[in-house]
Amino acid sequence: MIGRTISHYKILEKIGDGGRSTVYKAEDVRLQRIVAIKIMSERLIKNPKARLRFLREAQTVAQLDHPNICAVYEVDATEGHTFIAMAYVEGESLSQKIESGPLEITEAITLGLQTARGLNAAHKKKIIHRDIKDGNIMINEEGIVKILDFGLSKPLEKEDITKPRAILGTVPYMSPEQASGEPVDYRTDIWSLGVVMYRMLTGKHPFKGRNVGEMVRAILNDEPERIRELRNDVPETLETCIRKMMAKDREDRHERMAAVISDLRRATS
Incomplete structure (x- = not known):
């Protein structure tokens, strides 16, 4: 694939690979700019549901104009390839940053706030x-934070593709309702961001398991180790906010991402 030109995008290098797609750094030869191009896996192109979900990602992100969400430029199907062209982000992923160890508290809050603002913009458009x-x-x-991969996103009012009991997502970050295959709402993103905040501050996953089943059981039944027991410089107000974000019962979480933003701001004062 490297060196090939698809439509008006010259493929330069592979930067990511997943089960549903591969992401490449590419040059838009028309506009002379560097982009990221996500190409759908060939084995899924003939799967109508997979193709619809892939195309829906582009349609979803196209509705979102926010500095903390990676912009989509184009979606197309040509020469046997279905792809999404999007902004190329020069930088590092948060997972790469966490590999170097827990973040400073102010940096963790800053990155958490930016992510929350991007998600709040999506939620206002009724997109999870x-x-x-x-x-x-x-x-x-x-x-600047850029949220990627809206491939599993769902308009809140639509239930046509993802039915109850269809478990989609990344297990260590799933809310209890998501891990149980129940219908989800905005609060599943609040839980997942809480897990990310926990990871930024401790460098650890809050829920552990040797396999998927054990991890799901931990998410449903176990309480994570207290952040302040792992790191005593974390303000109690910040830990309280994160614990609320990760409440097992979604009714006990923040109702909206705007409330998370308010709590994170208070933790900085």
């Missing part, structure tokens, strides 16, 4: 991300 994790959060060279 459903796969928030540090691997889907990029930080550019100016320190």
